[in-house]
């Protein structure tokens with residue numbers, strides 16, 4: 001089976017005041033239909049840029065300098081702007097981190113949910129509005145039909161994020177990309193939203209890319225995981241395999257540094273020394289080498305590439321003795 | 323202000339600072355140079371002016387610019403260049419004193435109302451609202467016609483006029499700074515209000531103050547010119563750029579265009595230079611902009 | 615009160631006015647903190663957890679007297695500070711310091727690091743002569759793992775984790791007895807969180823500090839605390855020592871909160887039955903009658919809608935729920 005989405009060797013550069021910054025350096029990912037892929041990594045590791053390049057939303061300063069993004073048999077880096085807009089509206093939907101700023105404050109919720117349906121599905125306005133009510137009910141907004149006339153500020157953060165999910169689902173996309181959809185919300189609401197997202201995508205057999213920095217969220221909701229560091233994917237595997245058997249020193253350190261519920265409270269946590277790298281000034285060779293306890297001479301000279309260490313388990317590291 | 327660094331960079335020397343400005347912000351640097359030249363001319367007008375400001379020479383009336391008279395002469399044979407220099411002196415005095423007064427007034431009003439808020443702030447803001455609905459020029463004309471023209475009056479009137487209006491801007495940024503966690507942190511460590519205002523609020527509204535002051539210097543010079551143009555400014559025969567424009571400048575526009583061009587250009591160049599210099603100054607004094 | 619307590623808060627009430635219209639007419643009030651009582655022993659870490667808006671920060675600010683208190687009592691280090699004047703509080707503030715959530719906003723961008731760390735000393739006239747002052751700053755920086763030559767730099771040159779270290783150094787400058795940490799690691803990356811958590815624990819051991827720790831990340835709370843109180847809509851609903859609370863939570867809200875936090879282990883997650891807490895936190899402007907949690911409680915009974923449950927306490931733990939009365 002061909003994957004629904006296959007990103008290979010994607011490089012993205014941004015033009016900044018201080019010259020070209022390479023935000024992505026040879027990123028490769030793939031995702032099958034109906035699957036949930038979590039992308040994890042520290043702030044600035046390139047998670048959002050990866051998502052934005054799939055959507056073709058890099059803006060004026062960003063540019064795909066190399067690589068391809070195959071979506072359902074089409075290379076999104078090559079298609080026309082017109083075609084990209086079609087795909088964006090119909091087949092790929094995006095859910096942003098900040099549900100407040102993604103809704104227009106002066107339009108009612110009903111109008112905003114109905115509009116894309118009306119636009120893309122050539123339905124009458126009243127039909128679209130009715131369907132909007134149905135969608136809001138599906139995302140579990142209580143008393144949905146009566147709240148169509150409400151404005152965004154009358155909704156709580158969690159409800160706004162539900163609205164965003166409803167809008168994303170409206171056109172039955174094949175792929176939903178959610179960029180930290182619950183970072184701004186409470187844990188209780190986060191659990192509600194993510195379960196909802198997961199169940200609805202499963203029902204529709206859509207795929208989901210879940211961008212997050214919360215390893216607990218990954219463990220609960222993801223099938224596969226890609227770990228990013230300094231603009232590169234450094235390890236990918238199924239969620240179970242990755243947690244049980246992390247193969248990259250960074251992933252291993254990350255797993256060890258979160259307090260476990262069955263861990264020893266009061267003990268010291270494992271720490272990855274040093275700071276996340278600065279993209280405009282990346283170390284040579286493996287960009288993790290200044291923080292890596294296993295770094296060798298080779299790591300400073302050459303960049304490791306992704307290679308298989310177990311079936312479906314790739315890592316970018318020269319290997320080390322544990 | 324030993325602890326709070328308002329100086330830029332490691333080098334505290336004014337010269338090195340401006341050399342860096344010329345390199346990093348050339349427009350602002352050139353603005354600064356012109357501003358310095360203007361200050362110099364203003365301060366040393368008596369020494370550099372080739373002729374006295376009211377020295378008339380009826381044999382040389384309305385002469386076009388020449389080597390002897392760089393900017394020509396006016397209708398009673400006075401050297402325009404010398405008069406421009408003396409005008410600069412007045413502009414410097416009025417500009418700096420009135421803008422200084424305005425800025426101090428704005429800071430005091432803006433910082434106090436912004437920081438403390440409450441009922442007093444409400445009342446003062448309504449007053450400022452009312453004040454700002456009067457057109458500047460009308461207010462100026464009314465007041466001058468009551469107290470009469472003169473240097474002192476003009477400084478005080480312009481200072482109050484711009485000071486009260488500018489307090490709004492300072493108040494706005496004071497509120498923004500007050501809401502910052504670092505002012506909160508200082509309060510929670512037991513710092514006195516004065517300490518918080520001096521070390522945390524003031525330095526962080528300073529960028530706004532700098533821009534406010536420089537734009538005010540420009541605005542005051544323009545306003546004074548406007549008043550003099552209307553005959554409400556400094557009484558003749560003292561030369562000011564405004565009265566030069568309205569006097570000889572307007573009457574002899576066609577015979578001697580240099581009479582209007584010289585003060586007009588001087589005004590434009592100086593006011594523009596001060597503004598770009600102020601902008602550059604604000605950017606350079608921000609530690610976050612260093613090394614960019 | 616016993617000497618072993620550094621802080622005792624009794625029946626704390628903090629209300630905010632609700633205003634309406636242009637004239638800011640007061641039309642009511644909300645009880646952001648509504649009868650909160652707890653005590654913190656010397657040298658321990660006491661945590662407050664709960665959803666956002668439940669009153670954790672307001673409680674912390676009241677302890678610092680940065681927030682006016684409607685009713686209740688705050689006893690710090692054996693001294694009733696509830697009605698202290700600002701002047702009296704100056705002395706107290708030396709002994710209580712705060713570390714904030716946002717390491718970017720809580721440092722003055724126009725001050726150098728050394729000057730920021732030394733500020734509490736200057737404020738309290740304890741800077742002494744120049745050499746002593748600089749030596750103190752250097753030693754504070756060393757304590758939190760910063761290099762001495764960083765003192766001349768500005769905050770924007772530092773990363774989030776380093777900034778939080780600067781905030782901690784500033785809080786330590788006056789040798790405080792109690793440090794209030796309001797979500798100190800929430801804004802940091804996972805790999806940096808562990809560094810700061812370890813630092814806080816090391817400092818507690820070395821300097822005998824007491825922490826009031828506010829967080830919503832329950833795994834960090836469990837790791838660092840001795841005792842934990844769970845807040846809901848301005849009230850503490852359950853308080854217990856760490857192991858009891860995490861191993862056998864009793865209050866339905868505590869259980870729901872624990873269930874909502876995903877464990878970083880897919881195997882555990884696969885076995886865990888997902889039990890979602892329904893709805894969202896109600897508005898403080900119109901809190902539900904009876905037990906305020908009944909609108910979302912899976913175990914609510916008829917009495918819960920009518921009558922607010924009492925607090926049952928046995929000294930070590932306390933619980934506010936009809937199921938246990």
Ligand SMILES: Nc1ncnc2c1ncn2[C@@H]1O[C@H](COP(=O)(O)OP(=O)(O)OP(=O)(O)O)[C@@H](O)[C@H]1O
Pocket residue numbers: 014015016021023041042043044045046047048049050059061062213279
């Ligand atoms: N428009 C842009 N111009 C220049 N650089 C950019 C731009 N957008 C992103 N970058 C850079 O690309 C890198 C990756 O950014 P990205 O937003 O993907 O990070 P992220 O992994 O999503 O982090 P976070 O967890 O903070 O959201 C960062 O170093 C960022 O500064």
Ligand SMILES: Nc1ncnc2c1ncn2[C@@H]1O[C@H](COP(=O)(O)OP(=O)(O)O)[C@@H](O)[C@H]1O
Pocket residue numbers: 630631646664665666667668669670671672673898
């Ligand atoms: N200065 C204030 N004015 C009005 N309401 C406030 C103020 N500060 C906090 N509140 C309200 O009090 C409640 C508790 O807030 P807070 O203590 O900050 O919650 P958290 O538990 O997230 O720290 C919230 O409903 C909040 O909106």
Ligand code: SF4
Pocket residue numbers: 248249250286287288289292293294295296299304316317318319320
């Ligand atoms: S390649 Fe070398 S430096 Fe990089 S992670 Fe592997 S061992 Fe460490």
Ligand code: SF4
Pocket residue numbers: 865866867905906907908909911912913914915918923934935936937
């Ligand atoms: S008192 Fe009733 S509603 Fe409240 S938590 Fe207990 S069981 Fe639930």
Ligand SMILES: [Mg+2]
Pocket residue numbers: 047048049179
């Ligand atoms: Mg991002």
Ligand SMILES: [Mg+2]
Pocket residue numbers: 667670671796
């Ligand atoms: Mg808070």
